[in-house]
Amino acid sequence: MPALPLTLIELKAALNRLPGIGPRSAERMALHLVQGPKEVIKQLTDCMQKASERVQICHICGGLTEEQPCQICDSPGREPGLICVVVKPTDILSLEKTGSYAGHYHVLGGHISPLNGVGPEDLNIAALEKRLDQSEVQELILALGSDVEGDATSYYLAQRLGRQGLKITKIAQGLPAGSDLDFADELTLNRALQGRIALDHEG
Amino acid sequence: MHLAQLRLRDFRNYQRLDLRFGSGFHLLLGNNAQGKTNVLESVYLLATLRSFRGVGPAQMIRHGSPGFFVGAEVVGHHGCLIRYYWSMKERRLSVDQEPVRRLSDYLGLVRAVVFCTEDLQLIKGSPRFRRRFMDLLLAQTEPAYLHALQQYVKVLRSRNALLKAPRWDQATLEAYTHSLLNYGNQIMEARYRLVPKLLPLAQQAYRRISGDDEGLECAYAPAVREDFQQELARLASRERQFKTTLLGPHRDELQWSLKGRSVSEFGSEGQKRSVVIAMKMAQAELLTQHAGTPPILLIDDVMGELDQKRRSGLLPLLDRSHHAGGQVFMTCTEENWPRELGRRLNRWIVREGTVNPSSPH
Ligand SMILES: Nc1ncnc2c1ncn2[C@@H]1O[C@H](COP(=O)(O)OP(=O)(O)OP(=O)(O)O)[C@@H](O)[C@H]1O
Ligand SMILES: [Mg+2]
Ligand SMILES: [Zn+2]
Numbered sequence: 001m002p003a004l005p006l007t008l009i010e011l012k013a014a015l016n017r018l019p020g021i022g023p024r025s026a027e028r029m030a031l032h033l034v035q036g037p038k039e040v041i042k043q044l045t046d047c048m049q050k051a052s053e054r055v056q057i058c059h060i061c062g063g064l065t066e067e068q069p070c071q072i073c074d075s076p077g078r079e080p081g082l083i084c085v086v087v088k089p090t091d092i093l094s095l096e097k098t099g100s101y102a103g104h105y106h107v108l109g110g111h112i113s114p115l116n117g118v119g120p121e122d123l124n125i126a127a128l129e130k131r132l133d134q135s136e137v138q139e140l141i142l143a144l145g146s147d148v149e150g151d152a153t154s155y156y157l158a159q160r161l162g163r164q165g166l167k168i169t170k171i172a173q174g175l176p177a178g179s180d181l182d183f184a185d186e187l188t189l190n191r192a193l194q195g196r197i198a199l200d201h202e203g
Numbered sequence: 204m205h206l207a208q209l210r211l212r213d214f215r216n217y218q219r220l221d222l223r224f225g226s227g228f229h230l231l232l233g234n235n236a237q238g239k240t241n242v243l244e245s246v247y248l249l250a251t252l253r254s255f256r257g258v259g260p261a262q263m264i265r266h267g268s269p270g271f272f273v274g275a276e277v278v279g280h281h282g283c284l285i286r287y288y289w290s291m292k293e294r295r296l297s298v299d300q301e302p303v304r305r306l307s308d309y310l311g312l313v314r315a316v317v318f319c320t321e322d323l324q325l326i327k328g329s330p331r332f333r334r335r336f337m338d339l340l341l342a343q344t345e346p347a348y349l350h351a352l353q354q355y356v357k358v359l360r361s362r363n364a365l366l367k368a369p370r371w372d373q374a375t376l377e378a379y380t381h382s383l384l385n386y387g388n389q390i391m392e393a394r395y396r397l398v399p400k401l402l403p404l405a406q407q408a409y410r411r412i413s414g415d416d417e418g419l420e421c422a423y424a425p426a427v428r429e430d431f432q433q434e435l436a437r438l439a440s441r442e443r444q445f446k447t448t449l450l451g452p453h454r455d456e457l458q459w460s461l462k463g464r465s466v467s468e469f470g471s472e473g474q475k476r477s478v479v480i481a482m483k484m485a486q487a488e489l490l491t492q493h494a495g496t497p498p499i500l501l502i503d504d505v506m507g508e509l510d511q512k513r514r515s516g517l518l519p520l521l522d523r524s525h526h527a528g529g530q531v532f533m534t535c536t537e538e539n540w541p542r543e544l545g546r547r548l549n550r551w552i553v554r555e556g557t558v559n560p561s562s563p564h
Contacts, residue, residue: 112375114365120375148357148382156378 008034057089060131062107062124064089072105079103081138085128085157087111087150091143100194103141106131111149112156120156132161141196142170158199169196204279204314204496205530206246213268215241216556224549226278227525231534232561233553239534242558243317243501245273246532249285250315250499251339252296252306257321260289279496279528281312307349310342314498316487318505322479326459326467333457340401340486341393344493348393355386359448366446383451384431390452391425398423398457401485408484412477412516418462419478426454477513480505484520497529504534 004012008030016026033041057063058070065071072078072092082103086092092105109124131137142157144150158168211220216238231239240256244263247255254263264271270290277283288295296303303309324332341348362379365371402421409419427434427450438449459466459478466478491497500521509517524531525547534553550561 112378114361114368114371114375114379117368120372148354148361151382152358152361152375152378155381156374159374159377 061092061105062089062109062127063092063105077102081136082141083128083131083137083139084141084143086143087145095143103139108144108153111144112153113149120160125157125160129161132163132166137166139167139169142168142199144170154199168199170199171196204277204281204494205499205528206249206275206313207278208274208276209242209245210272210274211242211245212272213265214245214271214273215263215265217241218265218556220556220558222558224530226528226530227547227549228521229530229532229549229551231532231551231553231558232536233534234536237553238556238558239553240319240503242553243319243503243532243534246275246313246499247315247317247501248273249275249287250313251310252287255317255319255321255501261291264290275313277313280494283312285312306353307346310349314343314490314494315501316483316490316498317501317503318480318483319501319503320505322483322505323475325479325482326470326475330454330456334453334455336482336486337394337397337455337457340489341397343490345393345396347389351386351389351393355383355390355452358382358386359451359453363447366442366448380435383448384435387427387431387451391427391431391455394423394425394452394455400489404485404488405478405481408488408516408520409477409481411519412480412484412513413474414512414516417474419481420460420463422458422460424456424458425452426450426456427452473513476509480509480513480517484517487520487524491523491527497524497527499529500524500531500533502531502533 012026012030015021015029016023054066055064058065060069060073063070079102083106085106087108089107095101106128110118112120142154144153154170205226209222211217233239244254272288274286283298286297362383365376406419410416435450442449487498521531551558552561
């Protein structure tokens, strides 16, 4: 059987690197793209180009945005004294969908994970510390999932960030054990937000 | 509770098996290597998602097939249809057509206790076997136990990875230590609760089997003496040296003794065997008390190995299961099946991966 043309192989390999795309679907997509109308390709490349140029990480919270700072950080209507710490940018979307949270966010960028060699210095913690130093934050809500790494990371943050006048809570109640925010539906998240529990810390 | 139907596809030496049966006694008769134990293994798999032979799922796939399927219809309080497919690429477990999302939702639907030759490891083997004995029993009788255990294992793995890393900071270690203490204490408390419930049942069973009261005792011997936190803190520098977690319920022991002497060290072969059966009978009894109905009993070969006296010690357990609408599967070769069980037996002939009813003679 004749092999695929080289450029097609390269296209397939590039698609294969995307999350959730195996070799078979990569090949199907590549074949579909090169045989379809040229406008489809043009539109796709334009979109990707534009998105990659415009979408950036908010300097303050670490969420995805097109302007600096992001709409949430910039909004005067949101409670200034409340920050919810999440693992990844899409967690913000999950919590926003509940419609019941009106504070600010901070994206950590992961869990402290000894098994994956991720330590606290690899996470966006120093920036959070700075935010606490510079503004009047009354409550920090940790929404880091209720699995082992989420728990340990929450404990770590409570110890490190704990200070006079700052209440640190975590949402756990109602979240299915071991799940992350992606799998929690809005109702459960909502309940979790209502029933958050306080974490002890020195200071 | 009992199985009304068992379906096997490409499981061990069964290409295709469809059996229907009622509650009560089922005797699986056949020569060696025909597939008797494999049937029990499939029932145990439904109960625990593990093999009692200590092998992984891959070994249970019929040679040359991509995966096995085990399905069952459970009749009783939580009647349901279970389907389990396992291959290297794919695992599917469903109850009444709904995929099972959490292990803890599943375990308990089918309860089974197995009596098999491998059980001798419960006395002869390392403490790991006795910890697993406690874990299985607690997972089936205390709703929160399985979760605590699973979390503990994960924390332990993370904490050990941390201790092995070339560099780690103290605060991170403290965070994982905090979780270790939390789940570890939950596990130890549950194990402390278990022993006083287990021991009288094991003693009663042992008296029946051995005929006399040889003073069977069992003691939970946790690695932690009094205060997990303090004792672990004292080990800090040794943990740094050995690069692993040196204290916790992963090092617990359950000690069995007769007249004050350790059974594993001083017991005779017959005593060891009797203690193991007493442990299993206690397990079955505890599960019965907990659920209100007896678990399915899977008895593999052991009857053949026991003398008349020890066999008859087992009979009350079998009888009670029978009266309470339970189900018993027992394997035997033709020559050594216990004829004292005569009465209402369903006899099945197992031959080369087929199972057929045999009319009583
Ligand atoms: N993965 C597998 N695929 C195919 N056949 C298998 C597989 N595993 C085991 N077997 C076969 O199953 C048979 C053994 O079945 P089993 O252990 O149930 O025997 P048994 O009837 O209990 O015999 P015994 O009386 O000796 O205990 C053997 O013929 C073995 O080759
Ligand atoms: Mg056998
Ligand atoms: Zn922002």
